[in-house]
Amino acid sequence: MAGTGARARAEGRGGASRTDTREVVLAAVRLFTEDGFDATTMEGIAAATGVSRRSLFRRFGSKEDILFAEHDELFSTVVRFLEASPDDPLGSACAAARLVLQGYLRDPEITVPRYRLVRAHPRLRDREVAMTARYQAAFSRYLAADRGERHSLEAGVVAASLIAAHNHVLRSWLRAPDQDPREVWARFDAATELVRRTAETVLDTPERRATGDPEAGAAGESVLVAVYPSDTGRDELLRRITAAVGDPRRTP
């Protein structure tokens, strides 16, 4: 695609007949960065991507939503992950936070320039904050559902702490995205460790997990989770996943 005038429309097939969402987002991010968010019009994005103005609104909802489109996908992934994790709520919440951080680190091409835009524009800042609030609410509900409704205060505090810890590490990376990812993960581990300590203070009730939930995948969805050392090679990873999937014990 690239240039100002070049179009993207590729084939006429059902799967990808239109400019891919990611391409649109990347083009929009580029325009926002170069011309400024306000100065960039939806018509400009339409011209740059070959998607009509009307379809942009239909597919993304609003100009801001273009910036956060893939973020929404990440969010729903995390929510489904939580829904499929009945055991060890605090551990699952931390794993979910790890998932979010991973989502950012995964494609700096979008998240880093978005961070710069967000810093410069209060309106976008609010939007970003709203996203983290959605995570926080999801974590809070998840933690509160585990124990009785009576502990919603405690769940809210732990969720807020976890989100704050996550955001702290995330921002440290966003400010210097070229640093060694291992440092980032080390900071993340230290941060979640802090949260675990506070959670111990908050949640002194030892008993939990009154799970009789036969409906972990209520919507007919299944979830596969693999935790592995970062330096695992792709082939090795795939080999182990293949082995694990072959074992019905592993993936409910």
Add this chain to the structure above:
Amino acid sequence: MAGTGARARAEGRGGASRTDTREVVLAAVRLFTEDGFDATTMEGIAAATGVSRRSLFRRFGSKEDILFAEHDELFSTVVRFLEASPDDPLGSACAAARLVLQGYLRDPEITVPRYRLVRAHPRLRDREVAMTARYQAAFSRYLAADRGERHSLEAGVVAASLIAAHNHVLRSWLRAPDQDPREVWARFDAATELVRRTAETVLDTPERRATGDPEAGAAGESVLVAVYPSDTGRDELLRRITAAVGDPRRTP
């Protein structure tokens, strides 16, 4: 200026020659509640208050900002309070949170209907969330300034906990604003007590992280999550995972 209905313009003095801000907010809240937020136009508010459409934008910035106008005043009050409280940072932060809660309880005439509007409208919800984030950031900065900059993580966690506790109590009141305020304050005290306990855990840092533990426990781990329809065949699943892992953007 006199629009359709009764007008307010009172005297011709410098202090209050125009319709008071609070009157405008109250009228707007009434219109929002009766006609719906989206259905209420700035022209309608202008007609109801006797303030021209143009001046409404000048004085409030946007339609949403009318709803949160006095909230901004509360915020700056709290910030000034913090700036004037060099001693006992945690206690001052709790006192500041008390101030915020007090600000809500003080005039339910605005805060309660606003809460209902906020619950119904995602866009307003985001705006409200952004407000609490501003408080959280202010608390965090305040707490971090006290001790060294190194403890910004701890400060952020404590601030988040405090905000979460405050919001928990606040919502409990907003859902039933007629209850005895003493109950609300009792809940607030209990909640801040919880925060103090967690803060003790967080802020006393005896050792921790002198080690460059690059491999401690979860350090350097990655997570792969795949969500898929339950009836996906194993081969199809593996094929898709392989494809995803092959794409560095998807799963590192």
Add this chain to the structure above:
DNA sequence: CCGGTGTATGGCATCCAGTGCCAGGGTAGG
């Protein structure tokens, strides 16, 4: 009393995000 300055206001024109409506084209299913 008068002219100058600063400020808040209102009216007007304009831009542009966002939405409803309808037409066209391509696909799936009979």
Add this chain to the structure above:
DNA sequence: CCTACCCTGGCACTGGATGCCATACACCGG
């Protein structure tokens, strides 16, 4: 081939938001 969709694009329109300009009133020195 026809029909029932579904996605897309074009068009018109509402309304939030901003810039520009003229006006009214307060303040100040003369």
